[in-house]
Amino acid sequence: QVQLQESGPGLVQPSGTLSLICTVFGGSITKSNWWSWVRQPPGKGLEWIGKIHHTGSTMYNSSLKSRVTISVDKSKNQFSLKLTSVTAADTAVYYCARVSGDYGWFDPWGQGTLVTVSS
Amino acid sequence: SYELTQPPSVSVSPGQTVSITCSGDKLGDKYAYWYEQKPDQSPVLVIYEDNKRPSGIPERFSGSNSGNTATLTISGTQPMDEADYYCQAWDSSTAVFGGGTKLSVL
Secondary structure: EEEEEEEEOEEOOOOOOOEEEEEEOOOOOOOOOOEEEEEEEOOOOOOOEEEEEEOOOEEEOOOOOOOOOEEEHHHOOOEEEEEOOOOOOOOOOEEEEOOOEEEEEEEEEOOOEEEEEOO | OOOOOOEEEEEOOOOOEEEEEEOOOHHHHOOOOOEEEOOOOOOEEEEOOEEEOOOOOOOOEEEEEEEEEEEEOOOOOOOOEEEEEEEEEOOOOEEEEOEEEEEOOO
């Protein structure tokens, strides 16, 4: 079955850019419609960041839209997240997940990766 | 922006039935989804499209959604069900999560 795995730096400098990659295993990224990023600050709830279609179409959370870019690399079966001008408030576990349909459920999820914003 | 409201915590005795609510404006007109998250683990889908159980999710998990409230019910609660539970819905092309409910099985 499909599995997802996040990768990227665990520490980012304030005002820098957070960059993460999600690799899809066990299936083609073009077989499912949308792929998404969700984050969870330590001890807090889940926040949706955005999603990307395998054709490259994107939708973002309006609260983050000015700082977020999600892209897809079909040749590597990966999609990625870039978040600019980060602050300590962006410290969180970042998850990637598959979206069922256009507006469906998130399943499966990656194992998550903690990104800390600190100097 | 759209908001989903959950009680911060709920407790239940083993073997009993517990319900966790999720409130949002006209939530019944949308699909509600529920996720279970145990400490240091990723969320796991337990209910989709209001009341459907994914393969592998025990029958003791059920869901409903009407009016402004979606409800996750766990019947015959087991100690292993102790976790955080999050509801989720889509509004204006945005995925919205509830704040989460910590379920304690005492």
